[in-house]
Amino acid sequence: MEKKTKQNHELMKDDILELRIEDIGSEGEGIGHADGLTLFVKDAVPGDIVKAKIIKMKKSYGYARLLEVLKPSEDRVKPLCPVAKQCGGCQLQQLSYEKQLEFKENKIRNCLSRIGGFDCDRLVIEPIIGMEAPYYYRNKAQFPVERKKSGEIAAGFYAGRTHSIIDITECYIQDKESSKILAIFKAFLKEYNISIYDEKSHTGLVRRILTRVGRRTGEIMVCIIINGTSLPNSRQLVERLCELQNMTSICLNVNMEKTNVILGEQVVTLWGRDYITDYIGSIQYRISALSFYQVNPVQTEKLYETALKFAGLEGNETVWDLYCGIGTISLFLAKEAKQVYGVEIIPQAVADARANAEQNGIQNAEFFAGPAEEVVPHIFRERKAAADVVVVDPPRKGCDASLLNTIVEMQPKRIVYVSCDPATLARDLKFLCGEGYELVRVRGCDMFAGTVHVETAVLLVRKP
Numbered sequence: 001m002e003k004k005t006k007q008n009h010e011l012m013k014d015d016i017l018e019l020r021i022e023d024i025g026s027e028g029e030g031i032g033h034a035d036g037l038t039l040f041v042k043d044a045v046p047g048d049i050v051k052a053k054i055i056k057m058k059k060s061y062g063y064a065r066l067l068e069v070l071k072p073s074e075d076r077v078k079p080l081c082p083v084a085k086q087c088g089g090c091q092l093q094q095l096s097y098e099k100q101l102e103f104k105e106n107k108i109r110n111c112l113s114r115i116g117g118f119d120c121d122r123l124v125i126e127p128i129i130g131m132e133a134p135y136y137y138r139n140k141a142q143f144p145v146e147r148k149k150s151g152e153i154a155a156g157f158y159a160g161r162t163h164s165i166i167d168i169t170e171c172y173i174q175d176k177e178s179s180k181i182l183a184i185f186k187a188f189l190k191e192y193n194i195s196i197y198d199e200k201s202h203t204g205l206v207r208r209i210l211t212r213v214g215r216r217t218g219e220i221m222v223c224i225i226i227n228g229t230s231l232p233n234s235r236q237l238v239e240r241l242c243e244l245q246n247m248t249s250i251c252l253n254v255n256m257e258k259t260n261v262i263l264g265e266q267v268v269t270l271w272g273r274d275y276i277t278d279y280i281g282s283i284q285y286r287i288s289a290l291s292f293y294q295v296n297p298v299q300t301e302k303l304y305e306t307a308l309k310f311a312g313l314e315g316n317e318t319v320w321d322l323y324c325g326i327g328t329i330s331l332f333l334a335k336e337a338k339q340v341y342g343v344e345i346i347p348q349a350v351a352d353a354r355a356n357a358e359q360n361g362i363q364n365a366e367f368f369a370g371p372a373e374e375v376v377p378h379i380f381r382e383r384k385a386a387a388d389v390v391v392v393d394p395p396r397k398g399c400d401a402s403l404l405n406t407i408v409e410m411q412p413k414r415i416v417y418v419s420c421d422p423a424t425l426a427r428d429l430k431f432l433c434g435e436g437y438e439l440v441r442v443r444g445c446d447m448f449a450g451t452v453h454v455e456t457a458v459l460l461v462r463k464p
């Protein structure tokens with residue numbers, strides 16, 4: 001009893017209560033209230049009435065575990081995936097797809113108003129571009145591998161917020177080929193008793209398996225990430241993998257660092273080419289193991305069409321595509337611009353970008369390797385280049401602060417910002433709008449059904 005009086009509420013760890021879920025948090029958790037406090041309940045959806053057990057209490061909020069759905073919300077659906085609840089990969093599979101889209105639109109709106117300080121009553125956010133088929137959409141998987149205490153090998157995904165692996169046979173948001181590859185790989189590891197990497201002791205060999213499938217070409221890449229330089233019995237693995245039709249590239253990636261970073265820098269080709277190809281729209285892209293390529297090719301085409309529309313090209317413009325990866329957006333824009341400059345930090349991706357331009361007969365796109373924040377000011381000055389439109393598509397952490405300053409100095413008429421994190425997007429937009437730009441269009445695009453992630457494309461125009 002004494003413990004309870006220290007807090008100004010009555011709730012304690014291990015208490016079990018009935019809650020009505022009223023809202024949804026930014027990580028997809030259900031939100032309810034009890035005793036004047038906010039409680040976050042993972043896997044509960046708005047409209048549910050649930051029985052939940054408090055697992056952690058803070059001063060004004062707490063976390064509870066869902067024990068039972070007493071009365072399901074109208075928006076609750078049965079996930080296709082049997083481990084949707086345990087797996088950290090998807091957070092929203094239990095929510096109808098329509099409501100997932102609404103959640104994502106609101107997430108963008110909230111970030112723009114809370115972090116960016118934008119008045120969302122005045123700013124029109126265009127309807128989010130949803131998916132037609134919200135399952136089996138990913139073209140890339142990176143399954144971590146672990147030897148359990150029992151000796152069994154597990155490969156699949158991390159349980160939410162842990163490094164404990166949930167063994168899976170199929171991931172319902174991945175291309176179906178990836179489960180076939182995973183089955184072959186697990187059987188191989190078992191049969192040849194291959195050493196498995198252990199994170200804690202930094203010993204053992206096999207860390208992960210990466211699979212990539214070209215959606216339009218069907219071409220398959222398998223890359224085994226190892227803490228070493230060679231894989232025993234790799235010939236047998238290659239033989240088995242080659243039974244899959246369309247196997248195109250089998251390689252090893254050497255990662256001997258004690259790190260959470262998935263890929264090392266060295267790639268050793270075991271069989272076939274060291275890249276696969278795929279199409280977005282009419283453009284063919286070459287994709288190497290180390291290169292970034294959007295994971296949802298169907299939605300990517302819609303996203304790039306949106307970016308292209310926002311860029312408003314008439315044919316005479318010089319366009320910069322910063323954080324350009326393998327030149328995906330650059331080449332999309334090149335067909336309607338005078339000149340495109342792409343800048344990307346990963347050298348292999350730049351090599352892919354140059355090959356892609358050549359392969360597609362595109363002569364007005366030039367690519368530079370290096371950190372955009374260093375390369376752009378240099379090239380811009382040296383070339384005395386124009387900058388009518390700047391497109392940026394940075395990783396989740398957003399644009400480098402000094403790059404934003406450089407963009408302002410370049411004075412483009414339009415900036416198209418493509419972002420996979422609305423929070424850093426809002427932060428960067430706030431800066432740019434304080435430097436003479438106006439936010440005129442915002443549109444979400446769902447590339448990641450079942451998860452809380454959302455892609456956004458926005459257009460900023462330079463004020464006269």
Ligand code: SAH
Pocket residue numbers: 291292293294322323324325326327328329343344345346349370371372373393394395400
């Ligand atoms: N626009 C591309 C890639 C977007 S992902 C596409 O749609 O496919 C972001 C890219 O930024 C990655 O390719 C990553 O390697 C690259 N990157 C990360 N930090 C960078 C930096 N400081 N300078 C340039 N590129 C960077």
